[in-house]
Amino acid sequence: MYRQKYLFLLPGLLVLVAIILFPLLFTIRVSFSSWDVYNPGLNWVGGENYGRLWEDARYWEALLRLTGLTVGTVLLQYTLGFALALLVWREVVARRLFRVLFLIPMMTTPVVMSVLWRTIFHESLGPLNPILEGIGIGAVPWLSQSTWSFIAVMIVEIWQWTPFMFLLLLAGLLSLPNEPFLAAKIDGAGPIRTFLSVTFPMLGAISVGAILIRLIEASKIMETVYVLTSGGPGTSTETSSYYIYIRGMRDFQIGYSAALSLTYLIIMIVTLTIVAKLLVRALVRDQA
Amino acid sequence: MNRTLRVALATTALTAGAVNAQDYTKYGIKADVPGACSFEAIDAKDYTGRTLNIITHAIPVIGEPTALHATQFQELTGATVNVVHVPFGDLFQRIMIPFQTQQQAYDVLFYASLWLGDFNPFFAEVPAAYQETSGMKSVTETYRGIATVGGKMVQYTMDGDRHYLKYRSDVFSNPEMQAKFKEATGRDLTVPATWEEYNEVAAVFNNFDFDGDGAPNFGTAEVTKRDDLMFSAFISRVAPYAKHPDVKGGFFFDLETMTPLVNSPGWVRGLELFVAAQASMPPGGTSFGLGDEIFSFGGGQTLMSYSWDDAFVQAMQPDSPIRNKVAAAPLPGAKEVWNRTTNAWDTFETPNQVSYVTWGWSSAVASASPNQDMAFDYLCFFSNEANTLADLQIGRFGVNPYRAEHFDAAFYQTEMGWDANVATTYADTLKSVDTAQNQVFDLRVPGVGEFMSSLAAGVARAQAGEATAQEALDGVAAEWTAIVERIGKDRVQAAYANVVALEDK
Numbered sequence: 009m010y011r012q013k014y015l016f017l018l019p020g021l022l023v024l025v026a027i028i029l030f031p032l033l034f035t036i037r038v039s040f041s042s043w044d045v046y047n048p049g050l051n052w053v054g055g056e057n058y059g060r061l062w063e064d065a066r067y068w069e070a071l072l073r074l075t076g077l078t079v080g081t082v083l084l085q086y087t088l089g090f091a092l093a094l095l096v097w098r099e100v101v102a103r104r105l106f107r108v109l110f111l112i113p114m115m116t117t118p119v120v121m122s123v124l125w126r127t128i129f130h131e132s133l134g135p136l137n138p139i140l141e142g143i144g145i146g147a148v149p150w151l152s153q154s155t156w157s158f159i160a161v162m163i164v165e166i167w168q169w170t171p172f173m174f175l176l177l178l179a180g181l182l183s184l185p186n187e188p189f190l191a192a193k194i195d196g197a198g199p200i201r202t203f204l205s206v207t208f209p210m211l212g213a214i215s216v217g218a219i220l221i222r223l224i225e226a227s228k229i230m231e232t233v234y235v236l237t238s239g240g241p242g243t244s245t246e247t248s249s250y251y252i253y254i255r256g257m258r259d260f261q262i263g264y265s266a267a268l269s270l271t272y273l274i275i276m277i278v279t280l281t282i283v284a285k286l287l288v289r290a291l292v293r294d295q296a
Numbered sequence: 297m298n299r300t301l302r303v304a305l306a307t308t309a310l311t312a313g314a315v316n317a318q319d320y321t322k323y324g325i326k327a328d329v330p331g332a333c334s335f336e337a338i339d340a341k342d343y344t345g346r347t348l349n350i351i352t353h354a355i356p357v358i359g360e361p362t363a364l365h366a367t368q369f370q371e372l373t374g375a376t377v378n379v380v381h382v383p384f385g386d387l388f389q390r391i392m393i394p395f396q397t398q399q400q401a402y403d404v405l406f407y408a409s410l411w412l413g414d415f416n417p418f419f420a421e422v423p424a425a426y427q428e429t430s431g432m433k434s435v436t437e438t439y440r441g442i443a444t445v446g447g448k449m450v451q452y453t454m455d456g457d458r459h460y461l462k463y464r465s466d467v468f469s470n471p472e473m474q475a476k477f478k479e480a481t482g483r484d485l486t487v488p489a490t491w492e493e494y495n496e497v498a499a500v501f502n503n504f505d506f507d508g509d510g511a512p513n514f515g516t517a518e519v520t521k522r523d524d525l526m527f528s529a530f531i532s533r534v535a536p537y538a539k540h541p542d543v544k545g546g547f548f549f550d551l552e553t554m555t556p557l558v559n560s561p562g563w564v565r566g567l568e569l570f571v572a573a574q575a576s577m578p579p580g581g582t583s584f585g586l587g588d589e590i591f592s593f594g595g596g597q598t599l600m601s602y603s604w605d606d607a608f609v610q611a612m613q614p615d616s617p618i619r620n621k622v623a624a625a626p627l628p629g630a631k632e633v634w635n636r637t638t639n640a641w642d643t644f645e646t647p648n649q650v651s652y653v654t655w656g657w658s659s660a661v662a663s664a665s666p667n668q669d670m671a672f673d674y675l676c677f678f679s680n681e682a683n684t685l686a687d688l689q690i691g692r693f694g695v696n697p698y699r700a701e702h703f704d705a706a707f708y709q710t711e712m713g714w715d716a717n718v719a720t721t722y723a724d725t726l727k728s729v730d731t732a733q734n735q736v737f738d739l740r741v742p743g744v745g746e747f748m749s750s751l752a753a754g755v756a757r758a759q760a761g762e763a764t765a766q767e768a769l770d771g772v773a774a775e776w777t778a779i780v781e782r783i784g785k786d787r788v789q790a791a792y793a794n795v796v797a798l799e800d801k
Contacts, residue, residue, distance in 0.1 A: 131580025
């Protein structure tokens with residue numbers, strides 16, 4: 009009777025095995041094969057794919073580029089999201105309307121959003137450059153010059169995912185107790201002092217959670233790059249996910265792309281674990 | 297089986313002829329054309345209770361005619377026809393994965409013909425009966441060659457493609473523009489015969505309002521976006537410098553040794569000129585995909601362009617501001633051609649022009665399909681003479697000329713209302729590609745996606761200034777060597793021999 013309770017875990021365990029463990033184990037096995045367009049199947053090539061990966065400069069460059077893109081966009085999303093949350097936290101006219109408006113970008117499918125932004129950035133037909141020229145800034149080579157293309161990808165990412173930061177931080181702000189703010193007011197603290205000593209520290213835990221979730225999501229960036237730049241000009245906007253997609257789905261190097269994916273997964277797990285520890289130490293007072 | 301099918305087709309044709317002729321114009325055709333694949337012949341078949349599964353490209357290009365003719369086929373035969381539409385970027389894997397995992401997912405497949413080297417082992421040979429239909433017999437030798445591997449026809453031809461030059465004839469014939477060009481260069485304005493001339497013309501008319509609408513126009517629109525078919529544009533530019541008319545045995549590789557030729561001086565020269573042309577492109581032109589190129593030239597923004605038919609057809613739409621102000625010509629050539637047997641540049645008085653019979657859409661039947669009879673009937677119906685003539689007139693369908701009768705200028709004048717000059721240059725250019733002595737075909741070998749992806753990445757590096765043309769192509773050559781080793785030299789060589797056989801015929 010007592011042992012039967014474990015049977016209730018079985019459906020969940022089966023689902024876990026089917027959708028997480030099996031694909032992961034299968035990917036590990038595929039990464040040790042030479043499965044490609046002409047050699048389908050699970051032969052054994054040992055660590056050949058991993059050896060090749062080590063010498064694949066394009067993969068490491070993409071990873072480095074991804075790091076810059078991820079850190080840059082997430083920090084800006086956090087800053088902007090925090091600012092917007094603070095803006096509609098207190099009594100503001102049409103507060104509810106603003107809250108809904110700020111969430112719209114996040115609700116839109118990334119591919120659709122990227123197509124819209126590609127149209128906006130289009131240097132011949134898009135509306136952005138004429139506006140910039142109209143106000144005297146001049147046309148910008150958004151998608152045809154390496155640095156600007158990188159910035160364009162960042163802009164779309166920031167525009168789309170700042171609402172996520174906004175949502176979490178606003179929820180955090182709304183859940184804060186009033187007493188510390190009253191105490192700060194009695195002690196004569198101004199708005200900046202109150203923010204630095206009360207609001208920001210009290211949102212430490214939520215900030216760490218929000219940043220980590222976004223770092224995980226941003227490190228998988230694919231749709232924006234695919235639609236907006238296809239990794240170009242040159243390889244200037246090619247990220248790890250996009251590069252793995254090219255190797256796996258375009259070139260059909262299934263074995264090699266499995267090795268790329270697993271290496272990427274391990275790097276991400278290790279890096280994000282370290283980042284999480286550092287963030288907790290820096291932002292969450294109780295853990296300091 | 298072939299004999300049975302032949303008898304069945306003949307019987308069907310006879311039966312169809314015996315019954316009262318029906319009016320099939322409700323299907324959008326001008327008139328049914330008698331034959332084994334005609335509306336009447338297909339109407340006489342009964343596939344009630346059977347299901348045909350088709351995978352094709354997204355709507356509209358090829359996807360729309362696939363769906364249209366599937367509905368018609370369903371109505372005529374009683375079959376259930378399921379059509380799956382897939383975006384181009386996913387099409388290869390959606391076809392290949394079922395093949396490799398031995399699932400019988402689709403009976404009929406529409407795909408890019410350059411993937412033949414990968415898909416070939418999974419295709420059924422086109423039965424002789426279908427090869428002898430009137431529609432198939434009028435397919436030109438070039439496009440029959442594309443459908444054939446090792447003497448076996450495995451692709452069912454329903455489209456023909458090539459790259460050619462498109463230009464604004466109103467500008468080239470305008471005395472003011474001619475004077476401007478003469479003043480700038482000291483020579484007469486002529487349709488570019490070499491890529492150097494092309495770049496020169498593009499530069500003179502770049503950022504200049506040649507159509508007088510108050511907005512600047514630009515010299516050239518080209519497909520330059522790395523993963524958006526740019527490799528094909530690059531092949532057009534490289535071919536005349538690297539494909540020597542007197543040197544046989546390979547354009548991409550030396551067939552004997554399978555040494556990549558992509559970093560030879562001819563290829564490097566082509567890339568240098570491709571990079572130089574970026575200065576004469578519209579804003580954003582260095583990241584143009586095929587769609588951008590179509591709308592840039594087709595919309596009247598640029599003076600010249602080259603690629604598939606789409607931009608030309610776009611320019612000739614009834615509501616186009618440049619309708620009948622465009623013309624077609626063969627791709628520019630080169631007066632200096634790299635001779636890899638002597639390791640020297642050979643000079644030609646008449647430019648070496650190479651026709652790039654680029655990949656297009658093709659179709660096939662899966663060898664594991666249990667419905668091969670119905671599948672081939674669908675394809676022969678799709679591409680019957682009446683349907684093709686109707687499809688050719690709808691630009692967004694992506695069906696382009698591939699039969700001898702498609703190269704008749706009168707068809708475009710009478711059926712599509714084109715001016716005589718436009719129709720003549722178009723039909724003559726297409727015909728010249730088809731009959732050219734010096735032709736280049738795509739690298740239809742196993743792993744073509746990998747080869748072209750590597751090529752595009754290298755070219756993109758040079759375009760972005762990340763490497764010189766030589767450095768970029770040296771990198772590509774090293775990657776190609778590794779790919780050949782990985783896939784197997786013998787396999788790639790055997791497949792490439794089929795391509796070289798087409799070029800060296």
